Amino acid sequence: MNSFTSEQTPVHASPAALRALIESRRAVRRFTAEVIPDEVIRDCLEMAVLAPNSCNLQPWSFQVVRDPALLKQLHPVCMSQNAAQAPLIIAVLARPDTWAQACKDIVTYWPEPEVPQRIRSFYAKTAPFQYNQGPLGLLGLFKRQLVRVLALRKPLMRGPNSKAQMRLWAVKSTALAAENLMLAFQSHGYATCPMEGFDEPRLRKVLDIPRQAIPIMLLAAGRQGEKGIYNPRLRFPLEQQVTWL
Ligand SMILES: Cc1cc2nc3c(=O)[nH]c(=O)nc-3n(C[C@H](O)[C@H](O)[C@H](O)COP(=O)(O)O)c2cc1C
Numbered sequence: 001m002n003s004f005t006s007e008q009t010p011v012h013a014s015p016a017a018l019r020a021l022i023e024s025r026r027a028v029r030r031f032t033a034e035v036i037p038d039e040v041i042r043d044c045l046e047m048a049v050l051a052p053n054s055c056n057l058q059p060w061s062f063q064v065v066r067d068p069a070l071l072k073q074l075h076p077v078c079m080s081q082n083a084a085q086a087p088l089i090i091a092v093l094a095r096p097d098t099w100a101q102a103c104k105d106i107v108t109y110w111p112e113p114e115v116p117q118r119i120r121s122f123y124a125k126t127a128p129f130q131y132n133q134g135p136l137g138l139l140g141l142f143k144r145q146l147v148r149v150l151a152l153r154k155p156l157m158r159g160p161n162s163k164a165q166m167r168l169w170a171v172k173s174t175a176l177a178a179e180n181l182m183l184a185f186q187s188h189g190y191a192t193c194p195m196e197g198f199d200e201p202r203l204r205k206v207l208d209i210p211r212q213a214i215p216i217m218l219l220a221a222g223r224q225g226e227k228g229i230y231n232p233r234l235r236f237p238l239e240q241q242v243t244w245l
Contacts, residue, residue, distance in 0.1 A: 081197055
C-alpha cells in the first residue's frame with residue numbers, strides 16, 4: 001500500500017498525460033469475457049482509496065464481484081442492461097456508518113511512530129462531535145439549533161447534523177473514489193461503466209449489503225468489446241456551466 005508522507009516530493013503528472021487518460025475514459029456497455037487479474041483490481045482499488053475524502057475518515061467500501069454465478073444474478077438486478085454482463089462488477093458503497101471506527105483506525109494506522117496530540121484530540125473529540133447524530137438523530141437536531149445560535153457571531157460549518165446529511169457526506173467522498181477507480185482501470189487498459197440502473201432492494205439481497213451502506217453505483221469493468229461505446233462524446237459548452245468571478 002502506498003504510504004506517502006509529508007516529507008515526500010510531490011510528483012506532477014503532465015497535463016497532457018492526465019488529459020489523455022481522462023479523455024480516453026468512456027462509459028463502455030459491451031465487454032469481452034477476458035477476466036481482469038486480481039493484482040490489477042487491487043492496484044486500482046489502492047488508487048481509488050487515495051481519493052480526497054472528508055476528514056480522512058474514508059467513508060466507503062467496495063464489494064468486488066468476480067464469481068460468475070454471482071455476476072449472473074446481478075445481470076437481472078441491473079435490469080439486464082448490457083454493461084452488467086462485464087466480467088467484473090464492483091459495488092461502490094458509501095458508508096455513513098463507519099466514522100466511529102475510522103476515528104479509532106486513524107490512530108491505529110497513523111504512519112509515524114508518534115501520533116501527534118492534535119490528531120488524537122481531533123479524532124477523539126472534534127470528529128465524534130461532528131458526526132455523531134445520536135439515537136433517532138436527536139443529537140443532530142440539538143446540534144442544528146446550537147450551530148444556528150453560535151453562527152450568529154461567526155461563520156460555522158452547519159453540518160452534517162442529520163442522518164440525511166450524513167448520507168450526503170459519505171456519498172461525496174465515495175463518488176471521488178469511484179472516479180479514481182474508473183481512471184485507474186483506464187490506465188491499465190480496461191474500460192468501465194458506472195451504473196445506477198439497478199434495483200436497490202434486490203441488489204442489497206444478492207450482495208448482502210450492510211443496512212446502512214449506500215450503493216452509490218455499480219462499476220462494470222473489463223476489456224472493451226465490439227461496439228462497446230454507443231454514442232459520440234457530448235458535453236455542454238463550458239460557458240453554460242462555469243461562472244468566473
Ligand atoms: C452515477 C452514474 C450512473 C450511471 N448509470 C448508468 C447506467 O445504469 N447504465 C449505463 O449504461 N450508463 C450509466 N452511466 C454512464 C453515463 O450514461 C455516461 O457516463 C454519460 O452518458 C457520459 O458518457 P461518458 O461517460 O462516455 O463520457 C452512469 C453514469 C453515472 C456517473
